[in-house]
Amino acid sequence: MRRIFTVWTLLSVLVCASQAQSTGSSDSETIKELMQEIKELKTRVAVLEARQGQPAPEQAAAKPAEPVQETPSAEGQTLSPERISGIFPGIRMAGFGALSYKxxxxxxxxxGLLGFRSGNNDFAIGDVDLFLTSHLTSKAxxxxxxxxxxxxxxxxxxxVERLLLKYDFNDYLKLSFGRYHTATSYYNSVFHHGQWLQTAADRPLVVExxxxxxxxxxQGVGVSITxxxxxxxxxxxxxFEYGSSDIHRPNILDPNADEIVENNGHATTIGLFARPDWLQGLEVGGSFYHxxxxxxxxxxxxxxxxxxxxxxxxxxxxxxxxxxxxxxHIIEETGQKLNTPAFYSLISEKLGAKWRPxxxxQYVNAPLQSPVFSDVQLRHGPSIGVRYDYNDYIAFKTQYDRTFRRQLPDINNLLLQLAFRF
Amino acid sequence: MRRNWKSIIVFVALLSLGAGCVISAQSKEEDVAVIVNPQNSLESISSAELRKIFAGEKLSWNSNTPIFMVVRAPQAHERDILLSRVLKMTESEYKQYWVKKVYSGDVPREPLALLSNGMQLEAVRAEKGGIALISLADVRQGVKVLKVDGKQPGTAGYPLK
Known part of the structure; x- marks a missing residue:
């Protein structure tokens, strides 16, 4: 009798469980269907909103759409490229900031530069960067x-670091008018003011x-074609860039010295670079500025x-x-030539998902008699650091630099940085 | 009797597990088609070209029409295929890549991320330069399916599965 009862109980439990499972799966299917319907309705709302904002009868007539099985009411209707591109219309904004300790x-x-006081240790915010973009048409x-x-x-x-009206005719001709970061270096073209974007805690001196x-x-103001x-x-x-700039350089050696104002004339930059298909990520190139x-x-x-x-x-x-x-630099009045060679090299590899040592x-060797770089002189040395990406928005960087100088004591520098985007 | 019950329970459990695995494998191996607007004259695309498009390195079609990239939001099958087969990036690397790309001024915007394949279809139908990846089963009229490396989706050797 006890055995029969046990078997009956087990059977009941199994039947109940299977019923619950089938109910559960049917519920889940219903939820899926409802979710799908919601998504489709959302699409319809976006379509109708866009259509309401910009009736384009000629365009619609010229571009009839095929019947849409999932969304039958969309038959024969289309959106203009500008409208669909503007599903999230208006200005888009992103921000970058950092807190650093040196x-x-x-x-x-x-x-003292980048918010640091002239001294031996200090906290600084540095640059707070607001980046705005707005799409005017599909090409502008x-x-x-x-x-x-x-x-x-x-x-x-x-x-205002950059303000550009851009017009892309196609991949072969892209025009930009306004204030741009010059193509005098790869670093300047790719890494801008957001410290979160670069691996190291600071820029190499030559491309600072x-x-x-x-x-x-x-920086330059003018036209850029690429x-x-x-x-x-x-x-x-x-x-190709043609424009003018007005460079004010602080004297990095002497905190009390005035800025060096270069009074630049119009500048021309030409550059050429290759991104070969056979090795993704490789770029080789160069530029000339005058x-x-x-x-x-x-x-x-x-x-x-x-x-x-x-x-x-x-x-x-x-x-x-x-x-x-x-x-x-060629001094026109005397014909004297002054050359300043410089380079930097950086290597890093991501370890796991978050760490990047x-x-x-870096090396800079400016002649002592240079009218613009007399404060720089010879500076070279290694930097070693590690970046830790806490998530997609916050990174922590620790960096140690040693700088060797000619006839001046070496400098040891520790930089801690919390860089973020928002 | 007890041994019989045990055997039945074990058999049912194994059967359920097997069925689950088959269903899961089927959905994972489903081919993902590359769709474009019917006005696009292209019939076939190479994997390398596809990577360039979704990496923002190629921004306009040969007709000078701007390319309008549409992608699925994270966790969709099409998104997984895009990241693992086309771009070879993780989700986090993809996000960082596009932040840097847009910020450098190379591209005006990141690809439009949509929540459903229905929305992807709608966007590609509406946008002359539209391109998207979509599960073959969800392809509907009003879009053109491209061959990838000369292979139609659903055929042997198709790369996006």
Whole structure:
């Protein structure tokens, strides 16, 4: 009797369980169907909203759509490209910020830059970067980068770093008008003010923004033309820029010295680079920049030519950046030539999902008699660091630099940074 | 009797497990088609070209029409295929890649991410330069399916499965 009862109980449990399962699966199917219906209705609402905003009878007549099985009411109707592109219309905004802590043993203390006071340890916000884009048509867009830069007095200054009206005819001809970051270096073209975007905690000195002590004219106002060159698997691209810039460089050696104002004339940049199909992530190229400067409005006028070459291998997990420069100044009044060679090299690899150790070596050797880089002189040395990506928005970086200088004590520098985007 | 019951329970459990695996494998191996607007003259595309398009390295069709990339939102089968077969990136790497790409000014926007294949179809039908990846079973009229590396979806050797 006991055995019969046990079997009956087991059978009941099995039957109940199977019924519950079938009810569960049928419920889940119903939910799926309802979810699908909701999604379809959402699409219909988007379509109808777009249609209401822009009736385009000629276009609709010229482009009849096939019957839509899932959404029958959409028959014979289409959206204009501008409307569908603008499913999320208006200005799109992204922001980048960072909190950094720097400690070093520079003797005497060097100038405070990027929000750091001139001294041996300090916290700084640096640059707060607001990036705005807006799509005007399927080929035209506006890009803007507005930066609130912290100075050594802990005050913020507003700077429109980039403001571009862009028009892309096709892959071979893309025009930009406005304020741009010059193509004098690969780094300047690819990495802008958001510190979250770059692996290291700071930029190499040669490609640092000129208002933070960098050597290259990082900004220009004018026209920029870029595009592909038909070259098959070689993947050749060109860039041409013509505009003017007005570079103000702080004296990085002396915190009390005035800025060096270059009084630049119109500048021309031409560049060529290849992204071959046979090795994804490889880019090899170079650029040439020329303008005429009159440092601090003084007696000398200089022809400034900057040649650069880069070999870069960049994949989501591996980064190998190498870039070399020769900055030549020819003093027109005396004919004297002053060459400033520079390079940086950075290698990093992602370990696991979050860690990215990196190593960088940089070198700059500016002549002492240079009217614009006399504060820089010889500086070279390694940086070693690690980046930890907490998630897709927040990264923590720790970096140690050692800088060797000619006839001056070496500098040890520790930089901790919490970089984020929002 | 007890041994019989045990055998039945074990058999039923194994059967359920097997059926689940078959269903799961079927859905995972479903071919993903590349669809474009019917006005697009293209009939076939190479894997390399597809990668260039979804990596934002090629931004316009040969007719100068801007390419309008449409992708599925995360966790969809089509999104997995895009990341694993076409771009060879993780979800996180994909997001970082596009933030950097848009921010550098190379591309005006990241691909439009949509919640359903119905929405993808709608977008590709409406947009002359539209391109999307969609499960073959969900392909409907009003879009053109491209061959990939000369293979039709559903045939042996098709790369997006």
């Amino acid at each position: 400690a070093n043993d520079a003797r005497p203390p060097e100038a 867009s506006v890009l803007s980068e507005v930066v609130f830069s912290e100075n050594s007095e802990k005050e913020f200054e507003l700077d 923004f000129s208002d933070h002590g960098g050597l290259l004219p990082s 595009g592909k060159i038909p070259s098959g698997s070689l993947g050749l691209n060109y860039i 303008d005429r400067i009159n440092p601090d409005g003084g007696p000398f006028h200089l022809g400034q030519s900057i040649g650069s070459a880069h070999v870069v291998y960049l994949t989501p997990r591996f980064e190998f950046l190498n870039e070399g420069f020769i900055i030549q 990196y190593f960088r070596y």
